[in-house]
Amino acid sequence: QKEVEQNSGPLSVPEGAIASLNCTYSDRGSQSFFWYRQYSGKSPELIMSIYSNGDKEDGRFTAQLNKASQYVSLLIRDSQPSDSATYLCAVNTRNSGGYQKVTFGTGTKLQVIP
């Protein structure tokens, strides 16, 4: 089982719709969760961090965390063509030495159709 799993997509949504991106993780000790956006040919850009169960909203983006079910999701409201990118889920755990290990999923490609 992969540590962080995402559907590779592509996920196609019409402009103005809600895009829902999902991620599951295997380590119950995971403490911090991140969403990165990566445009083609560019580097990953941090767009959301979430550390506790529930929802966290930032503009058109909402991150949702459910530690009991071991999933984290990203909702993008009023999707725009400029949101078309690959979205990477990342999960952070601490090892016994206190070092934080971040594991990335392989990403979900989102296509917003005008």
Add this chain to the structure above:
Amino acid sequence: NAGVTQTPKFQVLKTGQSMTLQCAQDMNHNSMYWYRQDPGMGLRLIYYSASEGTTDKGEVPNGYNVSRLNKREFSLRLESAAPSQTSVYFCASSDPFEQYFGPGTRLTVT
């Protein structure tokens, strides 16, 4: 602030050649990382440095070496390049959890 910078942006090497990828950050972060990204494989950690003076292996360290020159700079060296090392290389820094990435180096080994 420039954030995380990487040089060079592009590089073509012949098999067996060596090179060093440079990375610098101006965010005063303690931790720095080197990743490679290949199609369908996602980001894979090569080496990391939790703080100045320390380095540790990540998921795919074979064929690479690193140097944490000071708090700002973290370099990645390929001693004898192989075609399997053709990839996009990203440097990142964090303090403590959220990672910020450089623009990447696209390396081709022929």
